Amino acid sequence: MVVGVVAAVAVAALALVVGIFKLMWRVAEPNEALVISGSKHKTEGLGEGMGFRIVTGRGTLVMPGVQAVRKLSLDLNEADLDVECVTGQGIPVRVRGVVIFKVGDDMVSIANAARRFLDQQKQMSQRVHNVFAGHLRSIVGGLTVEDMIRDRDRLTGETRAASGTEMEKLGLIIDSLQIQEILDPTGYIKNLAAPHAAAVQRDARIAQAAADRAATEAEQEAAARKAEAVRNSEIQQAGYQAERDKASAESRQAGPLADAAARQEVVVQETRVAELEAKRREQQLQADVRKPADAKAYQTRTLAEAERDARISAAQAQAQETELRAAAEATRVKTAAAAEAEATRARGLAAAEATRATGEAEAASSRAKGLAEAEAAQAKGLAEAEAIKARAAALAENQEAVVAQQLAEDWPEIVAAAAGAFGSVDHMVVLNGADGVSELLAKALTMGGTGLGLARQLLGSLNGSPAATGAPEEGRPVPAQAVPVDGGEPRGH
Structure with a gap:
């Protein structure tokens, strides 16, 4: 009995221990974080003295009554955006979109989200909507309607970048931001699309008209080809009929045509025989008459040219001989004239010497005149008398020299x-x-x-x-x- 009691106590104790352990043991699911508060804990990345610790993806012991355990969901959340904005052109628009977000996986983000949304997790979407609505209005105010329509990625990127800092402070991260629709209550977008719609409608009408014209042209071309085919058929039929008629006529005229062709061939052959005979006679005349005449003419022309060249050579030789004789005679005359001129020059030098002596006497007379007036007059008379006497003596002794001097001066x-x-002879x-x-x-x-x-x-x-x-008397002829x-x-x- 004692053993039974001990066993029962042991089992009860084990059951109590297991119950207490199960009561104290908490396990965090993959999509949640356990926030345990009630004692100071050191959490990686958060420092010390925060008053709570965070457990994700594992189990931990929690002391009931001493520590409190709460869960923070890490699931994705969605916030719908429906924001009325005004563009930089002053046009009111309504932007609709969606933001998909969640609590960050790092301890800092979980701690920030736990402080702000641990008891208000259902209001998390509204808070995110308010954050994005403010930034979206600010960004749309700097854009035009055309920019928003043509470049939605720009609007999305700027909105996400502007809200990122605040979302990080809230411990949230943005998984996706989509601008779904831009509404225009004033009709601006519709009017903006009107020219394009009109252009598309115009192009459609032009395309339809071009298609109608092409169809009409194809139909007309088909009709023309059909008419052409009919015409060609009729022309071919007429040609075949003409060929049949021609064959019939030729068959009827085969006999007369054969006779005429035979006669024509005879005439052709006779003409060729006559042409060959004429060519033979022409060749005979070439050989018998023209070639001998050409040879004789060539001989006569060659002899005449030889005789002419001989006469020209003889005349040239005679002219050269005459030229040489004239040159020799001219040389002889030139030599004689040069000798005579040399003799005359010598005689002229002698006369010039006499004249120089006379000049020196006159110069002496002039110098004497400078010494004394009376003696100069007497010296001048004596000098003149001496000069006259000397000239008379020179003339008496060498008359030819004096005359030759005068003639040499006037010889040209x-x-x-x-x-x-x-000079007056025209022909000599x-x-x-x-x-x-x-x-x-x-x-x-x-x-x-x-x-x-x-x-x-x-x-x-x-x-x-x-x-x-x-001296000879002056002036006497x-x-x-x-x-x-x-x-x-x-x-x-």
Whole structure:
């Protein structure tokens, strides 16, 4: 009996322990967090002295009566947005959307949410709606209706970014934000779409008209092709009929046409024979007449050209010979003239020396005049007398030198006057070739030398005159005489 009692006590004690353990043991579900308050606990990431601890996804012991345990849901929550806003253009619009949010999984977010919503979890959606409504009105006020319609992602992104900080303070995170609808009570959006709708309607009408026109053109083209097919068929039938008629006619005219063709072939062959005969005769004439005549003409032309070239060569040789003879004669005459000019120059130098002596005497006379007036006059008379005497002596001793000097000074005028005889001659015929030219030049030069012979004659006559011992009388004319030239006939001067 004692053993039974002990066993019963043990079982009761074990049952009591198990009951107490079950009463104290709490397990957090995957979608909830246990918030245990009543004692100070150190929670990772939260520091010390918070007065509660958080348990997620595991079990923990809780002392009844000492600690309180409450649950915070980690499920998704949804808040509907229905906000009346005014755009930057002053147009009222109504924005409808939805926000899907939940408590954050980190300890900080759970602690923030527990402080704010642990006893008011049902009002969490309303609080989120108020937060998003304020930010949505602010963002819509900076946009136009066109921006909201064309770029909803911008509206969503700016609203989510603006509400993110406040949601983080509440311990909430945004899983999704969707702008579902933009209502326009003033009809602005409808009017905005009116031009596009009209353009779409216009394009639709244009497309319909183009389709009708294309259909009409296709129908007309089909009708035209049908008519063309009928025409082609009739033309082919007419062609076939014409071919049949032609075949019938040709069959009827086959005999006469065959005779005419035979006669035509005969005429063609006879014409070809005549053409070949004419060509043969032409070739015969080429060989018998034209080629010999061409050869004879070539021979005659070649002989004439050879004879002409020979005459030209002979004339050129004769011309060169005449040119050489004339050049030789001109060289000889030039040499003789140069020798005569050299002699004349020598005689002129002698006369110039005498004149220089005279000039020196006159200079001495002038210097003497500077010494004394009377002595200068006497010296001048004596100098003049001496000069006259010296000139007379020089003339008596060397008359030819004095005359040659005068002639040398006037020689160009004398030769020009001699050549002037030929100035009025239009045509001159020179006989005897180069010899005739040389003789003509020699005679022309001889005419120039006539003055020298005449001067000599005058000097000879002066030797027998009363004035032979002195200077010739000034102003006395010299009579013209016949002077023999180089042993020839005397000529008047």
